[in-house]
Amino acid sequence: MEFEHVKPMDIEKRSMEIIGQELAEMGISLPADKAHIIKRVIHTSADFDYAQTLTFSEDALERATDALKQGASIITDTKMAWSGINKRALENLGGQAYNFISDEDVAAIAKEKGCTRAAASIDKAANLNGPLIFAVGNAPTALIRLHELITEGKLKPALIIGVPVGFVNVVQAKELIMETDVPYIVARGRKGGSNVAAAICNALLYNLDSSRGAKKP
Structure with a gap:
């Protein structure tokens, strides 16, 4: 068995090269303005289906970029997604990441209304000031x-990043978001996850973060 010798600092770059090569072999050409997001999701999941299922509203990237430049807050539905977001890159743009799923008031509201904590946390997040980006990878x-x-x-x-994974109401919920006039990035079908939600957030951030040098693929 032979291993490819790659310096630790070059592993991500090499991974992106492999992704690009394999997409080319499949005959898949990604839109230039969205390639950095799709490739980062594939890099995170090792799932090339996202090249076909990741769906963008017409103005999603422009609106997300404007919001991040204005110090947008990113709200996640899970601690895992929150943990995966590069906070330094977000803070460099004047923004913050929030997750309210474990807050006592959210738990109390969920119990009172008979809804999930994820749903109750959306109500709390709606009271935040400034541009809001919602990254949903689970619920x-x-x-x-x-x-x-x-x-x-x-x-x-x-922006709404709608990439929950699962079987119950997942496809239907994603379709609902795509019926609104709100900018969205949605993974059609059952696939997704908190890691995918965080990867999309980071792809948007890295495209604006000059501290990382040239734009990431």
Whole structure:
């Protein structure tokens, strides 16, 4: 068995090269403005299906970029997604990452309303000031609650990253988000996860973070 000798600092770069080569072998050409996001999701998941299923609203990247430049807050539905976001890159742009899933008031609201904590945490996040980016990688109920607040005119997110994974209401919740006029990045179908949500956030951040040098693929 032979191993490829790669310096630790070059592993990510080499991984992206391999992803690009394999996509080319599959005959898949990624849109230039979205390639850095799709490749980072593939890098995180080792799943090339995302080259076909990751779906962007027409103005998603422009609106997300503007929001991040204005110091947007990123709200996640899980601690895992929150942990995976590069906080330094976000703070360099004046933003913060939040996760309210373990907050006592969120637990109390969820119990009172008979809903999930993920849904209750969306209500708490709706009170934050400034542009809001929601990164949902686990709970379709969070997407459903976002849709309700948007429909009621109570919330206008700068971007929704809708990539929950699973079988119950996952596909339906993603489709709901794609019916709104809110910018979105959605992984169609059942696949997704907190790691995918964080990867998309980081791809957006790294494209703006000059401290990382040239734009990441």
